[in-house]
Amino acid sequence: MELTKRITQDGREEFYDIIPPDHKAYCKECVCHNVIGGKVVCRRDKLCNVKHEISIREKKAKEEEEKKPKVIIYSRVSTEKQTLEQQERTVNEWLKDHNMTATQEVSDEGVSGGVTYKDRNLGKIVLPMLKKGDxxxxxxxxxxxRSMSDINKFVNDELKPRGVxxxxxxxxxxxxxxxxRAIDEMLLFAFSFSAQMEKELIQERTQSALDVRKKKLEEDGQFISSKSGKVVTKLGRPKKSDLSAARTAAAERRKKEAAEKPCNKAIWAIVRQCTNNFTELTKSNFSQASYTLQQMGIMSSTxxxxxxxxVRNAYYNLRTVYEDRVNLRRDSADYRIMREKGMSDSDIKQYYKNLNNNINNNNQDIERKEEE
Structure with a gap:
């Protein structure tokens, strides 16, 4: 059951369970019931027949939900410049045509298909969730x-035993x-062969282009970049500072695009309204935000x-868009460098906490100066 609380006259906190509408009638004669904000509630520390019945029903509903087959979407892009939008649109159209709904979405961004599935979210997150019938x-x-052997292992060693x-x-x-069936394995072989061949062709084209540029440098000392149109006098990856600046610019661009999406603006505004300016992040308040957004006809970006x-996941994701926060990401280069330096998980969490506190303090100082 959802939880709420109130402050008594003597300053104590009292916690209450919110009673579902279809059980309100049974609570009228109970001394433990109360009404807060138009909702019938019952003391959290009291147990009555109504709450016992509700808890049994919720437990059964949870068990039934866990028994239902999961539908998991997996997407991947090889570079940070690419987006998952096209893949998501393709899969969502298929789901709509087959009257199905995804229960979970997992993705890998900036990860090559040449990396084995065991080292990607496909193996680390998706596989542990899969069971028979999913x-x-x-x-x-x-x-x-993009490796025939890797795809074959994934299907025959992972999906087949699970019955997925x-x-x-x-x-x-x-x-x-x-x-x-034999025909299934033949089709899978053909398509995995095509994926690996495409990878090898990409590598050959890349090497061919590289050879042409090397020859240009030897003969003319420079060449014109087909992407940027700039004159290039040497090959190699950009300097670390240049690469870092490019990544920062790309991240800022994605952040700006996310901030301008109407659905994200609506979610942020409604959650702010339902949580008292983000100070009461309770399940019941997120539930109210979800109900309000559905009544408004607002859908997610997908x-x-x-x-x-x-709604709750969107709020925590949008904090990095609408607030100046730095979130801990265990798949980031910064996290890996900190671990290599011997920092523990708790040390890294404390570092990020202090960093965000400093950002908040700086923002408050700026606001105070502007007011003055």
Missing amino acids: TLIVSEVSRIG RLVIVQMGIDLDCAHL GKVLTLER
């Missing part, structure tokens, strides 16, 4: 990987991995209904 959906086979359904949308493949969990 469905894994990808837009194309190359999202799983694999859907590859653009190829029109829908496999029950627990009962793979066209999904804004459930309580999606």
Whole structure:
């Protein structure tokens, strides 16, 4: 049950369970019941037949939900300049056509298909969630990987024993991995062969272009970059400072794009309103925000209904967009460098906490000066 609280006249906090509307009638004669903000509530520390019945019903509902097959979407892009939008649109159209809803979305950004699935979120996050009867959906086979042996291991060693359904949308493949037929394995072999061949062709084109540029440098001492149009006098990766500046600029661009999305603006405004300017981040308040957004007809950026969990996750993601915060990401280069220096998880968390406190203090100083 959802929880709320109130402050008594003597300053004590009292916690209450919010009673669902269909059980209100049973609480009228109970001395433990109260009304707060128009909602019937019951003392958290008291147990009555109504609450006992509700807890049993919620437990059964949770068990039934856990038994339901999961539908998991996996997406991947190789570089930070690419986006997941096209893959998400392709998969969502397929889900809509088949009257299905995704229960989880996992992605890898800036990760090559040449990296084995075990070292990506596909192996670290997706596989532990999958069980018999679940469905894994990808837009194309190359999202799983670009190595025939890696794709074969993933399907036969991981999905097949689990009895998972694999859907590859653009190829029109829908496999029950627990009962793979010869024709299924042949199709999978053909498409995985195509993915690996495409990878090798990309490598050959890259090497060919590199050879041409090397020859240009030897003959003319320079060449014109086809991407930037600038004169280049030497090959190699940009200096670390240049690369860092480019990444920062790309991150700022993505942040600005996210801030301008109407759905993100609406979510941020409604959550602010329902949580008393972000000071009461309770489940009941997020539930109210979800209900309000649904009544307004606001959907997520991928066209999904804004459930309580999606609203809560969106709020925590949008904090980096609308607030000056630095979040801890365990897949970031900064985190890896800190671990290599011997810092523990708790030390890194404290570092980020202090960093955000300093940012907040600086912002407050700026606001105070502007007011003066």
